[in-house]
Amino acid sequence: MRAIRRTISETEALDRAPQPRPDKIGARTEKFAHHWDRLIERWSREFGSSFVEDYAFAGTERHRVLHRRVYDGRIEVTEHRIRVHNLPESFCGLRIVQLSDIHHGLFLPFHAVLDAVELANRLQPDVIALTGDFVTYSRAYIEPVAAILGTLRARHGVFAVLGNHDFRVGAEGVARALRHEGIEVLRNRHTIIRHGGHTLPIAGIDDLWYSADLPRALRGIRADSATVLLSHNPQIIRRAAYYRVSLVLSGHTHGGQVRLPFAGSIFGRSPERMRFKSGWDRLGPTQIYVSRGIGTVVLPVRVRCPAEIPHLHLQPHDSDRSLPHRPGSEN
Ligand SMILES: [Fe+2]
Structure with a gap:
C-alpha cells in the first residue's frame, strides 16, 4: 500500500x-x-x-x-504446500508455478505480461503450468503473448492448455504459436516428466465448453500413479474425482474478479460456480487449485481480488496408502 x-x-x-x-x-x-x-x-x-x-x-x-x-x-505470489498421494520420492518438493487467464489485449498490455513472466521466472520453478485464456477477443495478440511466454523457464518444462477465449479466437492458432515458442500444449493428452528414475504424468484437456476429453487425456496412465491435470475450467473437478486424478490446476473464474463488500463477487455467482471459484479445495480423492489469474474480462479492473501467481510445493501424503483403481485405466 x-x-x-x-x-x-x-x-x-x-x-x-x-x-x-x-x-x-x-x-x-x-x-x-x-x-x-x-x-x-x-x-x-x-x-x-x-x-x-x-x-x-x-x-x-x-x-x-x-x-x-x-x-x-x-501480482500476489501465493505459496501452497499440497500433499499428494503416491507422489514419487524424486518429485517430493516439486514446485509448480501457475499462470492463468493472461488475457493479453487492450486490458492487459504487453509490458504487464512481461512483468508476470519475469516474476514467474524469478521463482525458478520445476514446472510452469499455463491454464488457458491467453487472449480475449483478437487474433492480433496471439503471437505477441506466445513470444513473451516463450521466455518462461522451468527445469522440467512449460505446459499449457487452452481456455474458452482461446477457442473463441482460434484454438489452432493459439496452440501453434505456443508450440513454436517451445511450450508443450496438452490437448486431451498427457506427457511424462522424469527425474531420479521416477516419472510423473502431467495431463491436459481442452476447454470444458469445447472439446474436453478427460478419458483420452488419461489413457495409459497407471492407476496408482499420482497425476497432475491442467484444465482451464474448474468444473472438471467431478469428472476428475471420478477418475481419481490427484491434483487439478484451473483458472477461468478470475476469482470473481470484482468482489464488492457485502454483495460478493460480480462474476461467477451461479450456484455451480460458487464453489471451486478460487484457491484450494478438494472433492473426494482429487485436490484442485483455482488461480485468480492475471488478466481481466468485461471490465479492466479487479476489486479486492488481486492477480495471482500460485506457487505450489508438492509433498508426499502423510498416510499414503494405495487408492482404488482409476476407472478405464490399464491396471
Ligand atoms: Fe479468463
Missing part, C-alpha cells in the same frame, strides 16, 4: 511539471485520461483494491513507467 501511495504522489508531481502543449484532440484525450485516472484512483481507495490503480496509470506513456514500477507488487 505504501508503494502505491508513493506512486500516486509521484504522479501528482509529474502533473505539476511543465508539459509540452498538446494539440486540440490530444488535449481532450489527455483531459479524459486525467479524469478517468482520478475516478479509478478514488474508486480503488474506496474499495481497497490496488490492481485497479495499475490501470489508472496505464493510459499514457508517462503512466506506463509508473505502472511498471508498481506492477510486481500487484
Whole structure:
C-alpha cells in the first residue's frame, strides 16, 4: 500500500511539471485520461483494491513507467504446500508455478505480461503450468503473448492448455504459436516428466465448453500413479474425482474478479460456480487449485481480488496408502 501511495504522489508531481502543449484532440484525450485516472484512483481507495490503480496509470506513456514500477507488487505470489498421494520420492518438493487467464489485449498490455513472466521466472520453478485464456477477443495478440511466454523457464518444462477465449479466437492458432515458442500444449493428452528414475504424468484437456476429453487425456496412465491435470475450467473437478486424478490446476473464474463488500463477487455467482471459484479445495480423492489469474474480462479492473501467481510445493501424503483403481485405466 505504501508503494502505491508513493506512486500516486509521484504522479501528482509529474502533473505539476511543465508539459509540452498538446494539440486540440490530444488535449481532450489527455483531459479524459486525467479524469478517468482520478475516478479509478478514488474508486480503488474506496474499495481497497490496488490492481485497479495499475490501470489508472496505464493510459499514457508517462503512466506506463509508473505502472511498471508498481506492477510486481500487484501480482500476489501465493505459496501452497499440497500433499499428494503416491507422489514419487524424486518429485517430493516439486514446485509448480501457475499462470492463468493472461488475457493479453487492450486490458492487459504487453509490458504487464512481461512483468508476470519475469516474476514467474524469478521463482525458478520445476514446472510452469499455463491454464488457458491467453487472449480475449483478437487474433492480433496471439503471437505477441506466445513470444513473451516463450521466455518462461522451468527445469522440467512449460505446459499449457487452452481456455474458452482461446477457442473463441482460434484454438489452432493459439496452440501453434505456443508450440513454436517451445511450450508443450496438452490437448486431451498427457506427457511424462522424469527425474531420479521416477516419472510423473502431467495431463491436459481442452476447454470444458469445447472439446474436453478427460478419458483420452488419461489413457495409459497407471492407476496408482499420482497425476497432475491442467484444465482451464474448474468444473472438471467431478469428472476428475471420478477418475481419481490427484491434483487439478484451473483458472477461468478470475476469482470473481470484482468482489464488492457485502454483495460478493460480480462474476461467477451461479450456484455451480460458487464453489471451486478460487484457491484450494478438494472433492473426494482429487485436490484442485483455482488461480485468480492475471488478466481481466468485461471490465479492466479487479476489486479486492488481486492477480495471482500460485506457487505450489508438492509433498508426499502423510498416510499414503494405495487408492482404488482409476476407472478405464490399464491396471
Ligand atoms: Fe479468463
